Amino acid sequence: MSTKTEPKTAWIEEELASLKEAGLFNVIRTIASPMDAWVTIEGKRLLNFCANNYLGLANDPRIKEAAKRAIDTYGVGPGAVRTIAGTMSLHIELEKRLAEFKRAEACISLQSGFTANLATVPAVVGKGDVIFSDELNHASIIDACRLSRAQVVRYRHNDVDDLQRVIAETTEYGRRLIVTDGVFSMDGDVAPLDKICDVAEAHGIMLMVDDAHGEGVLGEGGRGIVDHFGLHGRVDIEVGTLSKAFGVVGGLVAGKQAIIDWLRQRGRPFLFSSAMTVPDAAACLEAVNILQSSTELVDRLWANAALFRKGMEEMGFDTGHSETPIVPVMLGEAPLAQQFSRRLFAEGVFAMAIGYPTVPQGKARIRVMNSAAHSESDIQQALAIFGKVGKELGVI
Ligand SMILES: *Cc1c(COP(=O)(O)O)cnc(C)c1O
Numbered sequence: 001m002s003t004k005t006e007p008k009t010a011w012i013e014e015e016l017a018s019l020k021e022a023g024l025f026n027v028i029r030t031i032a033s034p035m036d037a038w039v040t041i042e043g044k045r046l047l048n049f050c051a052n053n054y055l056g057l058a059n060d061p062r063i064k065e066a067a068k069r070a071i072d073t074y075g076v077g078p079g080a081v082r083t084i085a086g087t088m089s090l091h092i093e094l095e096k097r098l099a100e101f102k103r104a105e106a107c108i109s110l111q112s113g114f115t116a117n118l119a120t121v122p123a124v125v126g127k128g129d130v131i132f133s134d135e136l137n138h139a140s141i142i143d144a145c146r147l148s149r150a151q152v153v154r155y156r157h158n159d160v161d162d163l164q165r166v167i168a169e170t171t172e173y174g175r176r177l178i179v180t181d182g183v184f185s186m187d188g189d190v191a192p193l194d195k196i197c198d199v200a201e202a203h204g205i206m207l208m209v210d211d212a213h214g215e216g217v218l219g220e221g222g223r224g225i226v227d228h229f230g231l232h233g234r235v236d237i238e239v240g241t242l243s244k245a246f247g248v249v250g251g252l253v254a255g256k257q258a259i260i261d262w263l264r265q266r267g268r269p270f271l272f273s274s275a276m277t278v279p280d281a282a283a284c285l286e287a288v289n290i291l292q293s294s295t296e297l298v299d300r301l302w303a304n305a306a307l308f309r310k311g312m313e314e315m316g317f318d319t320g321h322s323e324t325p326i327v328p329v330m331l332g333e334a335p336l337a338q339q340f341s342r343r344l345f346a347e348g349v350f351a352m353a354i355g356y357p358t359v360p361q362g363k364a365r366i367r368v369m370n371s372a373a374h375s376e377s378d379i380q381q382a383l384a385i386f387g388k389v390g391k392e393l394g395v396i
Pocket of ligand 1: 112113115138140141182185195210211212213241242243244250251289339
């Protein structure tokens with residue numbers, strides 16, 4: 001019998017204290033303005049290079065207007081889970097338009113990208129089945145795989161030979177699934193989905209890609225990674241998020257009609273958690289309208305990212321091997337990255353330091369998220385500040 005007298009949750013306080021000691025405690029900044037190219041934090045205006053607001057849609061007047069109009073027509077809440085009474089004409093219209101936009105047979109919307117993964121993996125594999133998973137997959141894929149109770153076999157990051165090796169070595173299975181991020185969020189590299197797709201087809205293995213950072217970014221006018229590689233109809237499941245480039249919040253799964261129908265029957269976050277709210281669904285619909293009407297924002301995003309990357313490289317910074325608007329500024333040790341981020345903040349740039357365990361030891365960095373919201377002069381200003389801090393800290 002325990003003789004301890006301290007409260008039974010005292011261990012949590014000890015854990016929190018040790019996180020703080022190790023410099024691993026998340027200090028969360030509070031934004032007191034719309035999410036945009038510039039944000040207000042602690043009364044200070046800062047150039048924002050942290051958000052996943054790739055296209056600047058989070059504060060777009062057309063989208064705000066659409067959300068307000070929808071509230072006037074439909075109210076705010078969906079009222080129930082989708083299968084009971086929470087499916088509104090807005091949700092159906094959003095799914096139809098997303099499927100069209102992505103050139104997919106069908107689409108289902110969920111509350112977030114995270115729940116889209118949780119809905120999908122356990123619906124297609126279970127006990128006795130096998131999942132081949134990239135070692136750097138997002139936490140929501142990892143959790144979805146665990147939830148499925150299938151055996152998880154990891155393969156080396158973006159390594160198709162290693163994928164083939166683990167497939168060959170895994171001889172006992174029921175159903176099989178390959179799952180990968182589309183764009184890896186810490187390095188900005190892109191999965192070789194065309195080659196992975198060939199392997200999946202050669203072995204008759206289901207293929208799922210989580211394109212959270214490619215949605216609205218990759219492909220023609222932001223149609224995503226399947227469009228980028230021209231793999232329409234060949235990737236079984238494409239998960240996406242409406243919380244990043246789309247500027248709102250929500251998740252989606254696109255693919256064959258049968259798979260989407262199945263998720264409506266078996267996706268647990270679909271069956272047991274309420275639908276996207278009215279303003280969210282309406283805002284996402286308007287985001288699809290904007291993306292479908294012009295590639296201007298997506299083009300500007302890529303132009304801004306190219307300008308930023310070129311400027312950083314010319315100054316002598318190491319920007320890793322990103323192929324997307326995510327630009328890691330490689331610094332090495334975590335304390336240097338944290339110091340760099342604090343100095344940027346003091347100079348008027350909001351950009352996050354990322355260290356272990358999110359990235360490997362010795363690979364700490366500032367992760368720069370470019371956006372179509374930035375003007376050219378915003379980027380020039382940011383480059384000047386990066387240059388100043390880089391020289392001051394002996395990085396360049
Ligand atoms: C951000 C992200 C998610 C989560 O998306 P939310 O809509 O924020 O829940 C899922 N998967 C990947 C790969 C992501 O980068």
